[in-house]
Amino acid sequence: MITFYPDIKQVHVAAALTSGTLFALRGLGLSLGMRWPRVAPLRYLGYTIDTVLLTAAMMLLTILPAGLFANGWLVVKVALILAYVVLGVLAFQPTRGRLSRTVLYAVALLCFLQVYGIARTHHPMGLLALLG
Incomplete structure (x- = not known):
């Protein structure tokens, strides 16, 4: 299975970037008051x-099962992913006020960017580690 690690990782990275881009576009559309981000096909x-993203992540984890506990950066990444998902769900709720949705969306995007930085640097501080 280790033979497929680079291919699975490539699918994982592509799915992560696609997912983040779709979230960013949908959130931007919603913050501008557009209706297209709520259509069923986009959801x-x-x-x-x-x-696909989660499946690839689980496959990578089964290839290197000790990776989750051996790397502190991976634990932080998973925690931020959970925060990103919760904030994203809250940001897309139509019952919330516009300002509340915009703030939740912005914080969710910051979480996504930090997850990306952690994945690139393999450091719990992510992109912030490059500042120091």
């Missing part, structure tokens, strides 16, 4: 991309 596309 289902997001679910599909996230399923």
